[in-house]
Amino acid sequence: MSDKPVPRPSEDTAEFWDTCNDGRFLVQRCTDCGHERFYPAAVCPNCWNTEWEDIELDGNGSIESFTIVHRAPTEAFEEETPYVVALVTMGSDMTVMANVLAEPEEVSVGDAVELTWEDRDGQQLYQFELANR
Amino acid sequence: MWVCDGITHMGSTQQVAVTGIGESPIGSLPDMDSINLYAAACLEAVDDAGLEKDDIDGLVTGYSLVDPKLMHSTVVTDYLGLNLAYNESLRLGGATPFAGVCHAANAVRQGQCENVIVAFGDNRQTGFKKGDGVSSLATEVGHPEFENPFGPMVPSLYALIAQKHMAEHGTTAEELATVAVTCREHAAMRGAGQQTEPIDVNDVLASDMISSPLHKLECALISDCAGAVVVSSSEAAEETPSPIELTGYGEGHGSEYIHRRDELLQTPAAESGTTAFEMADRTPDDVDVAQLYDCFTITPLLLLEDLGFCEKGDGGQFVRERGITTDGDLPVNTHGGELSYAGAGVFHILEAVRQIRGDAAETQVDADLALAHGVGGVLSTNATLLMEGW
Numbered sequence: 001m002s003d004k005p006v007p008r009p010s011e012d013t014a015e016f017w018d019t020c021n022d023g024r025f026l027v028q029r030c031t032d033c034g035h036e037r038f039y040p041a042a043v044c045p046n047c048w049n050t051e052w053e054d055i056e057l058d059g060n061g062s063i064e065s066f067t068i069v070h071r072a073p074t075e076a077f078e079e080e081t082p083y084v085v086a087l088v089t090m091g092s093d094m095t096v097m098a099n100v101l102a103e104p105e106e107v108s109v110g111d112a113v114e115l116t117w118e119d120r121d122g123q124q125l126y127q128f129e130l131a132n133r
Numbered sequence: 134m135w136v137c138d139g140i141t142h143m144g145s146t147q148q149v150a151v152t153g154i155g156e157s158p159i160g161s162l163p164d165m166d167s168i169n170l171y172a173a174a175c176l177e178a179v180d181d182a183g184l185e186k187d188d189i190d191g192l193v194t195g196y197s198l199v200d201p202k203l204m205h206s207t208v209v210t211d212y213l214g215l216n217l218a219y220n221e222s223l224r225l226g227g228a229t230p231f232a233g234v235c236h237a238a239n240a241v242r243q244g245q246c247e248n249v250i251v252a253f254g255d256n257r258q259t260g261f262k263k264g265d266g267v268s269s270l271a272t273e274v275g276h277p278e279f280e281n282p283f284g285p286m287v288p289s290l291y292a293l294i295a296q297k298h299m300a301e302h303g304t305t306a307e308e309l310a311t312v313a314v315t316c317r318e319h320a321a322m323r324g325a326g327q328q329t330e331p332i333d334v335n336d337v338l339a340s341d342m343i344s345s346p347l348h349k350l351e352c353a354l355i356s357d358c359a360g361a362v363v364v365s366s367s368e369a370a371e372e373t374p375s376p377i378e379l380t381g382y383g384e385g386h387g388s389e390y391i392h393r394r395d396e397l398l399q400t401p402a403a404e405s406g407t408t409a410f411e412m413a414d415r416t417p418d419d420v421d422v423a424q425l426y427d428c429f430t431i432t433p434l435l436l437l438e439d440l441g442f443c444e445k446g447d448g449g450q451f452v453r454e455r456g457i458t459t460d461g462d463l464p465v466n467t468h469g470g471e472l473s474y475a476g477a478g479v480f481h482i483l484e485a486v487r488q489i490r491g492d493a494a495e496t497q498v499d500a501d502l503a504l505a506h507g508v509g510g511v512l513s514t515n516a517t518l519l520m521e522g523w
Contacts, residue, residue, distance in 0.1 A: 067292035109300035
């Protein structure tokens with residue numbers, strides 16, 4: 001059992017976290033303006049339409065930026081240091097923060113990554129690993 | 134300002150002044166709580182303005198992470214026995230006192246009040262040791278579901294911006310470190326503030342890595358401290374000993390969460406700066422000294438770009454080639470900033486006032502126009518202030 005934070009789903013995000021448990025990463029596309037958004041929300045931040053469709057991303061992305069964390073924010077992360085926190089661009093320019101599960105010195109901006117999953121107290125948490133390794 | 138047929142619309146355009154500045158003691162002050170620090174700064178600012186308690190009819194305060202209050206400014210009002218026509222508790226992270234000055238100026242221009250104290254501080258150095266304060270700060274800044282489960286430290290969020298700036302624009306670790314070195318140089322020249330021992334680039338790069346590429350000496354101090362300014366109407370300012378004019382101010386607000394940025398390296402400082410420069414009828418070239426929020430070394434680089442002092446991506450080059458020391462093209466953080474003077478942005482505003490008054494001692498520059506800029510969140514919310522002689 002990890003002491004690391006487990007996402008606590010809200011009304012807006014429950015479905016997203018449920019589908020993570022099926023190994024699927026969904027984002028929302030506005031049925032009016034077509035704007036794609038992440039994190040899940042009941043309102044399109046582009047046009048305020050309240051209807052959307054879910055689309056599934058294929059799990060391929062690239063590292064927009066990253067940092068190697070040496071000083072953990074909380075005790076729960078201390079044993080993991082140094083670890084990589086990255087901003088990953090997926091789909092149509094959607095940015096997602098997650099860890100890249102790799103040796104820190106292997107990671108560079110622009111690297112291709114693919115989705116993987118971490119079991120955190122029964123919740124599947126999206127993570128990334130370097131592609132083609 | 135919008136004038137049409139001699140009739141002024143959208144509020145008054147009367148001159149607004151900063152008439153007083155004050156600060157609490159700075160450092161580790163276990164005998165002072167957050168409200169004590171606010172009170173010390175407020176009393177000194179009002180005294181500096183040559184005003185009395187009963188002259189104060191407006192108050193804007195920030196907040197305390199150590200000792201939160203539901204209505205912070207009302208608690209300070211109660212503590213100081215003020216009788217207010219304008220009262221605002223503002224919570225915009227590090228941008229709070231800067232936006233607070235904007236709001237105070239608007240309230241004065243609308244005739245709601247004459248003399249407004251804008252104060253910000255906290256006892257974080259002492260308070261964070263008692264609980265799990267740095268962690269609670271860490272979990273307040275990132276998104277609770279979509280960022281914090283991955284363990285970013287607050288510096289990590291800025292480090293992500295710094296890393297991309299390096300990858301995209303060739304910014305170097307040495308250029309980033311130079312920001313910290315310069316702040317320390319200024320604090321050392323003044324001999325005031327929390328860290329006055331000179332450092333060089335090697336010291337910065339040899340300090341502990343916190344979240345790459347940011348080292349410990351590239352992160353703001355955590356301090357017990359408070360600062361305050363008095364914003365006054367034109368009429369009230371005439372009775373005070375050393376007013377300066379707030380000739381321009383503006384705000385710019387973007388997304389709270391870093392993963393939601395359309396452009397990671399673009400900040401709303403562009404909007405706040407443009408608004409302020411237009412109000413003052415000035416351009417970045419006119420600025421003689423800039424007090425730029427420096428929670429981390431990457432922050433002033435981005436602000437130099439987005440406030441229009443150089444092209445996007447050239448912040449590092451600006452620091453290296455044009456210089457931000459007192460003998461550089463644009464002296465920055467002449468008090469030492471959050472990296473060396475004290476861990477609160479409010480002192481940037483006080484320092485801009487000192488530069489215009491000619492009270493900046495060893496780091497005084499020839500200043501007709503001073504800029505102060507504050508940032509809240511992860512470059513999320515921004516406010517720019519421009520000050521000139523009365």
